[in-house]
Amino acid sequence: MLLCFVMIFSMITVAVPVYAAPAASTTLTVAADKTTAAPGDEITYTITMGPVSDLGSIQMVLDIPAGLTYVAGSRSLASGLKATLGFDDVAFTENIATGRHIINGAASAADYASAADTVIATFKCTVDAGATGTLEVGLKELEFISCQSFEDITSRFSVVKTAVAISGVTPPPATYTVSFNSNGGTGAMADVTGVSAGTYTLPANGFTAPDGKRFVGWATSAGGTITVSDNVTLYAIWEEIPTSHPAKPTLGITGTYTFNGSAQTVTVTGFDSATMLITGNVGTNAGTYTASVTSKSGRWADGTSTPVTVDWSIGRKTVTPVIRVSGTYTYTGTPVEPTFTVEDGGVVISSSEYARTITDNDAVGTGKITVSDKTGGNYEILTTSQTFTIGAPTPPPTVYTSTEIKITADKTDAKAGDEITFTITMGPVSELGSIQMKLKLPAGLTVVAGSCQLATGLKATLGFDDISFAEGTDFVITGIASAANYRSDADTVIATFKCKVDAGVSGNLKADLKELEFYSVDFTDNTSRFSVAPATVAVTIDRTKVSEVAGTSDTATIPAYGGAYKKPTVTVTTGAPAYFNIDNGNGSWFKKNSAGGWDYYTEPTFTEGTYMFHCQVRIDGAAGLTHMLDSAGITVTVDGAAWTTDTIFVEDTYSCVWADSPEYTVAAPAGTPLAFMKSSAWDIENPKNGVAITPFSVASGATGGTAPYTFSKVSGPAWLEVSPDGTVSGTPTAVGANENLVISVTDSAGTPAKADITLTVGNTTLNPADRTKVNKAEGTSDISTILVYGGAYKKPTVTVTTGAPAHFDIDSGNGNWFKKNSAGVWERYTGATFTEGAYQFHCQVRIDGAAGLTHMLDSAGVTVTVDGAAWTTGTPDVENHYSCVWVDSPEYTVAPSPADRTKVNKVEGISDISIILVYGGAFNKPTVTVTTGAPAYFDIGYANGHWLKKNSAGVWERYTGATFTEGTYKFDCQVRIDKAVGLTHVLDSAGVTVTVDGAAWTTDTPLVADTFSYLYAGSPEYTVTSPSAATYTVTVTAGANMTTTGSATQNVNIGDAMTEIIYTAADGYYFPTDYTVAAVNGITVTRIDFTQIKVSGTPTAAANITLTAPTAKAKEATPTAVFTANGTDSGKLTGIAAGMKYRINDGAWVDITATEANLTGLSACTITVMKSGNGTTTLDSDEQTITVTKAAKPALTPTLLTLAGGKGSIPTGAAHEFSTDGTAWTPCTGATENLDTGKYYVRVKANGTQLASETQEIDIFLYGDVNGDGKVDIDDLTRLRKYFAELTTVKFPGADANGDGTVDIDDLTLLRKFIAEEAVVLGK
Secondary structure, eight states: OHHHHHHHHGGGSSBSOOOOOOTTOEEEEEEESOSEEOTTOEEEEEEEEOSEEEEOEEEEEEEOOTTEEEOTTOOEEOTTHHHHHTOSEEEEEOOTTTTOOEEEEEOSSOOEEESSOEEEEEEEEEEOTTOOEEEEOEEEEEEEEOTTTOOBOGGGEEEEEOEEEETTOOOOOOEEEEEEEOTTOBSOOOOEEEEESEEEEOOOOOSBOOTTEEEEEETTBSSSEEEESSOEEEEEEEEEOOSSOOOOOOOEEESOOBOOSSOEEOEEETOOTTTEEEESOEEOSSEEEEEEEEETTSSOTTSOOOOEEEEEEEBOEEEOOEEEEESOEEOOSSOOOOEEEEEETTEEEOGGGEEEEEESOSSSEEEEEEEEEOSSSSEEEOOEEEEEEEEOOOOOOOOOSOEEEEEEESOSEEOTTOEEEEEEEEOSEEEEOEEEEEEEOOTTEEEOTTOOEEOTTHHHHHTOSEEEEEOSSSOEEEEEOSSOOEEESSOEEEEEEEEEEOTTOOEEEEEEEEEEEEEOTTOOBOGGGEEEEOEEEEEOOOOEEEOEEEEEESGGGSOOTTOBOOOOOEEEEESTTOEEEOTTTTOEEEEEOTTSOEEEEOOSBOOSEEEEEEEEEEEOGGGGGTEEEOTTOOEEEETTEEEEEEEEEEOSSOEEEEEEOOOEEEOOOTTOOOEEOOOGGGOBOSOBTTOOOOOEEOGGGEESSSSSOEEEEEEOOTTEEEOTTSEEEEOOOSSBOOOOEEEEEEOOSSSOOEEEEEEOBOOBBOOGGGSEEEOEEEEEESHHHHSSTTOBOOOOOEEEEESTTOEEEOTTTTOEEEEEOTTSOEEEOOOSBOOSEEEEEEEEEEEOGGGGGTEEEOTTOOEEEETTEEEEEOOOEEOSSOEEEEEEOOOEEEOOOGGGSEEEOEEEEEESHHHHSSTTOBOOOOOEEEEESTTOEEEOSSTTOEEEEEOTTSOEEEEOOSBOOSEEEEEEEEEEEOGGGGGTEEEOTTOOEEEETTEEEEEOOOEEOSSOEEEEEEOOOEEEOOOOTTEEEEEEEOOSSEEESSOSEEEEETTSOOOOEEEEEOTTEEOOTTOOOOOBTTEEEEEOSSSEEEEEEOOSSOEEEEOOOOEEOEEOOOOOOEEEEOSSSOEEEESOOBTEEEEETTSOOEEOOSSEEEEOSOOSEEEEEEEOOOSSSEEOOOOEEEEEEEOOOOOOOOBOOOTTOOOEEEOOOTTEEEESSSSSOEEOSSOEEEEOSEEEEEEEOOBTTEEOOOOEEEEEOOTTOSSSSSSOSHHHHHHHHHHHTTSSOOOSGGGOTTOSSSOSHHHHHHHHHHHTTOSOOOOO
16 A cells, blocks of 8 residues: 555655646737737737637637737737638738737638647837836637537636736745645644745654654655745655664665666665655766664664764766757847757757857858756766858838739730720739629720629639629729738739620720729728729721712802802712712812912902812711721712822721812903902911011902002002012011001003002010010919819919019810829819819910010920929920910829818618528528718628627627527627728717617727727627517518518517517608508508508418508798899899708708898808708708809009090990999999099999909099199199198199109109190100
8 A cells, every 4th residue: 555655645745746738728928929028118929829629710819917008009910810610711800999909700611620839929028118017918708619519628728828027027936735634643743835836945844643654755755855846835754663773784876877868776785665764866967975774673682772874976978969949040130040859869058058159140150059068967068060051131011012914815906896804913912802893885885794704713812702794884893801911923814804895886995994902901991092994996997989079069150250259069860878068168269379379268258369169078977987988099070070189088986188170261251341359368467576577478469450460559668568460578677566568559451440449457575586585484374272172163364473474375175184093093083072083183384465575485495383383394396476385283292181071970771681581591691771971881792791699608699590589689790881881981089879779788898990990899689589489470571661670580479469569761752641551460650651661460360561651751842033133242132932951051940031132241151042851741842052253353443634635534345334423323334434533433233143352442533632622733733732741642643743652852853844845745
């Protein structure tokens, strides 16, 4: 019995017993990469799961103490974890806003089991400023379930934390408890607590020995130590007390001993194990030991009891060790510290046994480890070295900031009816978590039904949860991943589709993509990285060639002397569908000039001369797709006469050629009197000083009489000459006005006849080369207020501050906004509002009109600056009467401000939960339609929506059964706002209420990012019960646009009434007075009022009743009010009625009670008028918007009084009104004249929705008329002298005699000279 006990306890001689982990126990270890750290340090944690079985789902939440901060984006699941576990999905989701970072995942096919450790994930934390002590990261909210048995195995799991000492604080050592068992003795010994790991000295025995026995020791020794590494219980060992005493022995040592790593027992001569006890005879480490022998009976035969001892030793082992390097090493800029072991025949030698040096470890190449002996220890280490390889770092995976999506076609040329296969291929890509693209096809290509196919295995290739290529009105490819982004350095084929070329189509047809949208799994919008290279297919038609066109016309009858100008009509007799294109500007008469050239002729009648008709022969329209002119040549004949033709143009949809008729000669009939007809082409417009005009002849204007003719100048500018043959020439010599040129023609009759014409000669302007050069144009604009996200489309106004008379030509069609497309190409933009993107404004800077004759842009270059920013310019185009240059603004970026997004704090919806969640019903996720709070939506379709079922322990488990069985359920999902609307709307971070089918759902704190926001929402609990035979099931299916406050599916005991269900019409809908639903098996529907109906009754059998949807409320008719301005700040609103309301800009609504309303205090504004709904069956009308403008204040320059007695005048027009007192106004019909000295008032009168302008005050006076009597005389000089002597005041502006804007001594001097009749001029 004793021997058995000794053998049992001999198993814990060296250490606390180590027990094998039971199969049903698994540890989760959160290990840190360091044991000490300082504030600011980064710590990497690794989560490792020990041996495990029956694992079908996992959930764990990081438990991070105060003093540590989770590093955003540092989460990483172990590589291939999803495949390792065999899970359908596994994710590591971080939530920086709430601090709840969760790892969860689930399998559906089989549980995971492993006898080895499994690395789950890594993450990082930083040490906060001021953190001290020791910090441990753990795990909480553990949940582990079998997917095969559905057993909750959470209780099997425990968490092991790693302590990290902060700011040099050493982690407290682990301590253990040593307990004592009397093992048959009596008495008690207290547990020893706080025992540190390591050597523990065995205490003296405190128990009372059993009768006839004595204490031998604890476990296997009667004294000495044990090694503690866990809680341990020590058992007292007893032996029988002997009755005889042995002789005291003489001890000796047999053999020598060298360290071998194991305990060695020395052979002691003289020791008798039957009568003696021995200690100190076992040793492991090198060193000197003392063996001590005592008598089992307690004394020797000589009566003494002193132990007999003998010394013995274990020597050090001499070894040439093996250095074994583990791992691979990459040089990262700091010396490499390799991990290695020093071994003796496979046994690892403690690092305390040797000294080590690492060399050549600070660069890529070969490093060296050298170990050598240290004094003491178990080994004598002979110096040994081992090399290891240091590799170059692997570059990080490329992040592709530009990815091209290419569409290729299986043919480059096609004809009508051909089928073309297109392939969509994505170039190298990274950070791809979702995809959206729509086909953008031109007219002429029709998608072949059923041909839209994703590339084989694309879902697996991308690692997406789902991806599809939908056909319909929009051919759209959409897909999404939840676990990880996709990246590829190679091209990825996305899909193929086929198109058929439609009949009658030709030209280049381009297959393209539109509405691109690409996000990463963390919802970063990467769409801007993507561009599209479309495929172009040339489609041709086999058209019929036309090489001969003939026709009849009235051409020969038209050019007749004195006949009215008219274009001919040509009827095609051969060559249709070709036709003569005459009336749309492509047909004109030409007349031969004296030089033999042809001039465009548009005079009202035909005169003597030679004429030709010039026009196009064309095939176009529908016929242009089936016929074409023969590019090899064509003959054109009209009235049997050949017409000459030019180059033939053949395009995809039309063809044409210019054709000229034969010459037609028109002569004056004999006896026709001499006539001289003027051509408007002979008028001389804008001659340039010093620049000779181009000589021209007027000879062709003379007809009749007797030839030859002689021409002469009757009158006109001196610089113009007329030669006898009718040639006009000359060079202007001065800038200014010119008189008209009169030319006479005389015939050669015996009594010569004579006729005159008058040519208009314009003012002589500067020589273009002498114009003032403008090389800098600067201005200010309203671009910053126009170009805002969601702002209405508008062209800017640029006011020139430097460089006038240059101006920005914007409103004439030369100014346009451009927006950069996904391919980086600028496209003209005309959208109603400005959306997100890059914009640029393109326009001309011009000098023209009268200013174009005096100024010009510098042809060497012009700098253009607006609002302090440089605009790019082209090459100036400088002409004789104008100059211009195209300019482009800088690139402007329009993006919504996250702070400006519309907050959504309430989301309501209706669902089909009541229909889905019934006993035996097929498993389905619900559909929730948002009725309030859009564009928020319930994210259910992918990984964010799950049914949960409460297990017997009251714990919620994810439910994926085929049908719904009895139990308690709830649904969890995300409510999200993302993608494009995530830029304009956001969930309110202060909190969001979520209600579905009238019932509140629980929510957490919304997570708000720049481009998206979401929260987790949970439904109420739903109970599913098995219907009994004693019940009837009543199922009510709601119509669209209604909500309920009761259960839509009820199991009603036979004979009992069902629980009433109230349905409420959604906003914008009502139940009309004639609303009815047929009763079903005792269940009836009753209309309560416009807003509610009731379902009730006692079922006589199972009843399924479907409710008719409520009626949509109609909008009231949009008002057609009219605003008529009648002052600078007032007007009248008519066309209104009681029940309407209006507001000015965004002010408060004002109820309308009459048919008209007088509005005052207005400025340029917007008046909004609306008809209110009746509250039951109608809704508010759409708003009518009336834009009220205000006329600009006039800046008219008056004509002042003159010394000759002339009256003053103001250049008013029909748009003005005039006043002498600023109160009473008279409409103007033209200039306001015959004005005496005085102050007058002018404004632009109110007109329609335009308010009258502010008033311009105008003084009418005579320079030098100091007293305002309308003349300048000695009284004015006297009054001005008194003014300077400060004896009187000056009331009239005429006191400013020299017109320089001030009244000073210069005016007095000038007036004195004028009165003295000296040669001076009053005024400017």
